[in-house]
Amino acid sequence: MRLTTAQALIAFLAAQYTERDGVRHRLVGATWGIFGHGNVAGVGQALVEAGPDLMPYHQGRNEQAMVHAAVGYARQCDRLSAHAVTTSIGPGATNLVTGAALATINHIPVLLLPGDTFAGRPADPVLQQLEVPYAGDVSVNDCLRPVSKYFDRITRPEALIPAALAAMRVLSDPAETGAVTLCLPQDVQVEAYDWPEEFFAHRVWHVRRPAPEPYELDRAADAVRTARRPLVIAGGGVHHSAAEDALRAFADATGIPVTSTQAGKGSLPYDHPADVGGIGHTGTATADRLAREADLVIGIGTRYSDFTTASATLFAHPGVRFLNLNVAPFDAHKMAGQTLIADARAGLEALTSALEGHRVEVRHGDAKAAWEQRVDEAYAGPDGARPTQAQVLGVLDELVTGDDILINAAGSLPGDLHKLWRTRSRDQYHVEYGYSCMGYEIPAAIGVQLAAPGRPVWALVGDGTYLMNPTEIVTAVQEGLPIKIVILQNHGYASIGGLSESVGAERLGTAYRFPSGDPLPVDLAANAASLGMSVLRAKTRHDLREALATARAADVPTCVYVETETADTVSGPPPAQAWWDVPVAETATRPSAVKAREEYDRQVAARRRHL
Numbered sequence: 001m002r003l004t005t006a007q008a009l010i011a012f013l014a015a016q017y018t019e020r021d022g023v024r025h026r027l028v029g030a031t032w033g034i035f036g037h038g039n040v041a042g043v044g045q046a047l048v049e050a051g052p053d054l055m056p057y058h059q060g061r062n063e064q065a066m067v068h069a070a071v072g073y074a075r076q077c078d079r080l081s082a083h084a085v086t087t088s089i090g091p092g093a094t095n096l097v098t099g100a101a102l103a104t105i106n107h108i109p110v111l112l113l114p115g116d117t118f119a120g121r122p123a124d125p126v127l128q129q130l131e132v133p134y135a136g137d138v139s140v141n142d143c144l145r146p147v148s149k150y151f152d153r154i155t156r157p158e159a160l161i162p163a164a165l166a167a168m169r170v171l172s173d174p175a176e177t178g179a180v181t182l183c184l185p186q187d188v189q190v191e192a193y194d195w196p197e198e199f200f201a202h203r204v205w206h207v208r209r210p211a212p213e214p215y216e217l218d219r220a221a222d223a224v225r226t227a228r229r230p231l232v233i234a235g236g237g238v239h240h241s242a243a244e245d246a247l248r249a250f251a252d253a254t255g256i257p258v259t260s261t262q263a264g265k266g267s268l269p270y271d272h273p274a275d276v277g278g279i280g281h282t283g284t285a286t287a288d289r290l291a292r293e294a295d296l297v298i299g300i301g302t303r304y305s306d307f308t309t310a311s312a313t314l315f316a317h318p319g320v321r322f323l324n325l326n327v328a329p330f331d332a333h334k335m336a337g338q339t340l341i342a343d344a345r346a347g348l349e350a351l352t353s354a355l356e357g358h359r360v361e362v363r364h365g366d367a368k369a370a371w372e373q374r375v376d377e378a379y380a381g382p383d384g385a386r387p388t389q390a391q392v393l394g395v396l397d398e399l400v401t402g403d404d405i406l407i408n409a410a411g412s413l414p415g416d417l418h419k420l421w422r423t424r425s426r427d428q429y430h431v432e433y434g435y436s437c438m439g440y441e442i443p444a445a446i447g448v449q450l451a452a453p454g455r456p457v458w459a460l461v462g463d464g465t466y467l468m469n470p471t472e473i474v475t476a477v478q479e480g481l482p483i484k485i486v487i488l489q490n491h492g493y494a495s496i497g498g499l500s501e502s503v504g505a506e507r508l509g510t511a512y513r514f515p516s517g518d519p520l521p522v523d524l525a526a527n528a529a530s531l532g533m534s535v536l537r538a539k540t541r542h543d544l545r546e547a548l549a550t551a552r553a554a555d556v557p558t559c560v561y562v563e564t565e566t567a568d569t570v571s572g573p574p575p576a577q578a579w580w581d582v583p584v585a586e587t588a589t590r591p592s593a594v595k596a597r598e599e600y601d602r603q604v605a606a607r608r609r610h611l
Contacts, residue, residue: 001197005157006046006189009113009182011200012164014054018080018172020207025080027172027205028111029073030056030450032066036088037127038115042189043086058450059478061471063087065443067099067179069472070110072407072447074103076427079240080207082171083447084111089186090128094140096181101147102435104178106236106263107328109171112148112181114141119155119185141183149178155185157193164199172205174240174343175328209241209343210327212350220340221354223323227296229362230256233279233308236263237301237326243345244426247300248272250352255359256298259287261308262414262433264301266423276364277371278418280308281580285374286367288577292316299324301344303331307433311581313606322610325351335610375420378573383542386565389488390416390573395544396458396486397422399552404456405430405448409440411462412495413488416573427452439469445483446476456552459485463512464493466524470531476557477532484551485528489563491519503584503600504593525561538562579603 003011016027035044047057060066063085070083087093093114103110117129117139125131132138137153145151150170152163160182167180212220224230238247247267251258251274258268259279268275277284279291291297291314299322302308309315322337325347332339340347379394381387387395393416400406402425408414409432423429430448432440445459466487476483497510512520529535534556536547544562551558584600585593 001195001200002192003195004042004046004190004192005154005160006042006184007049008157008193008195008199009160009164010043010046010050010055013084014050015200015202016168017202017204018207019204020080020209024204025077027081027168028084029081030058031084031086032058032060032070033086034060034063034066034088034092036090036092036115038089038092038186039086039113039184039189040088042115042184042186043113045190059475061474062469063092063095064099065439065469065472067096067103067110067112068437068440068443069447071099071103071106071108071432072430072444073451074108074110074447075106075430076405076448076451078242079109079174079177082109082111084113086113087115089115089117090140094143097143097147098437100144100179100181102432102437102440104147104149106432106434107177107240109177110179111167111171112144112179114144114181114183115189116141116153116183116185118187120187122187139183141181144179144181147179148181149176150180152181153183153185154188157188157191161199168203168205172207174207209346210341211346212340212342216340217350217354219338220323220351223296223321223338224254224298224351224355225358228360229290229294229317230296230298230360231290231294231362232256232258232298232300233302234258234260234264234267234300235302236261237344238264238267239426240301241327241344243301243348244268246345246348246352250348253352253359254355255361257290257362257364259283259291261302261305262418262431265418265421265431266426266429269424270422273365276368280310280314281576281578282307282415282418283577284371284419285574285577286364286371288314289367290362290364295319295321297322297335299326299335299337300348301326304334305434307580310578312608312610313579313603315610316606320610374574375422378420381541384540386539386563387541387544388565388572389413389490390420391541392486392488392544392562392564393417393420395541396548398545399548400424400428400456402428404428404458404552405452406458406460407431407441407445407448408460409433409444410436410438410465410495411493412498413460413462415495415576420573438465441465442469442483442485443472445485446472446481449481449483457483459483461485461487462494463487463489463491463524470527473528473531473533473557481557482555483557484554485533485557485559486548487524487528487559487561489524489561490566494566499582501592502596503582504588504590504596506590506592525559528559528561533557533559535559535561579606
């Protein structure tokens, strides 16, 4: 078949599928794109040639945001289906880097197709080319190498064949997936080649569920049987492998309490007796107390970030050991843990069977009930007053069902959500905290809505995050996607402001205010309306309840704008239940920094290496 390289790539992608548990999914479901001279005549023309039935196309407004939308889609699809993202050369390509890092850190598949400078070098340099005196084969796209799980530059048409196959292998690999980058020089994109027809045959990439080795399974069962106070940490791998039912069966059979990371929250519903909430710096008092007392920590699909381990200060039992069930050996070996390398669902089913008849009693019911009372207190407030951020979550909590999906990524909201939110379904809680990227929420909501049509999808954003990346509102309006955006206006970076104060930096550069302290005359609700959203303003808790209900029922993109109360006299969420290491100046003259360093030295003394 004689096609251009770009045409061949699109035809190839349209024929790729994943399969898991006997269910088939299209591997690359659509392509996002912003066109310039580096891709308009190549990939752009190929998309026109293919038509929307073969390869659907979504128009984005910002290249980073397109990757976020693709990540949201892939995560909602349990990583069994992904999107491609095409850009021109130059700034269009480098705008991909943040999104690529986010995808790779979170183990979410996305295919990046940045344009590149001429492979044939008919003119040198060309527009937007980076000249590197010591290397003629380097372009700005090379900055995508460290944030990609697979990277290749297609300098000849026929080179696409092995590269495309390798790209699909990585996208569909549950242990290795992340951002996959195929750089496409603009001259190669439009060059024709006689492609073997077999290249376009339907291919099904089986997403494996590796079972644990008998040796590791026996050792894991022995470790659990000999533990007196075991504790489970459920990470994102539980969701990725759809292992929630297996985890519930394990907890019901063994009585072991279950905590969750940000990525793993919702692995059990909040009202399950074994669920004790989030763990670590943003965790619950119940979970963190159990973590300090645990003699065996069973990590399932987690990579043990510093928020989870409280910067290596949380697990205080002198003889604590770690048992790590993970499909990725790299993560399974963390914390010097005993490994159980397997798919989360397959591993949990095998371990539950191996432990038949074994049960422990780790009492936590009273502590769980006491924490739920603290959540109620944080959510409560007078209907006629301006709500706090926690009270906004409380009103939303009254309204949603298991159908609703909440998306967040950065600021103080992830901490409040991890501690307070009562998750009702396996995919309701969608907080991106591997990269904690401001500006993720709105485009991710678009991707999630594409993957879950008919379900209410909420993007919860503070004013700082909104100002980072509001432009995909236009995309939601254009495509008629009824996402719901809740803008919480607190006039600055509340999370970093609090952190700045705690480390002696005195909130420098964290407020959106005049030098006098008065708020800036910025109207984010008007901005959202100008981009095409239906906007509802809420001044009180009563107004908020009505606005959220209206937004939930809306069939057009709808924004709820609320200015939150931040006064010290208003009760907020419970404080952090565990430490997080942000180094403090070792020498300083200002009292705030001196005091912060004293507290830092006290906390860091509790750090230990688990060897």
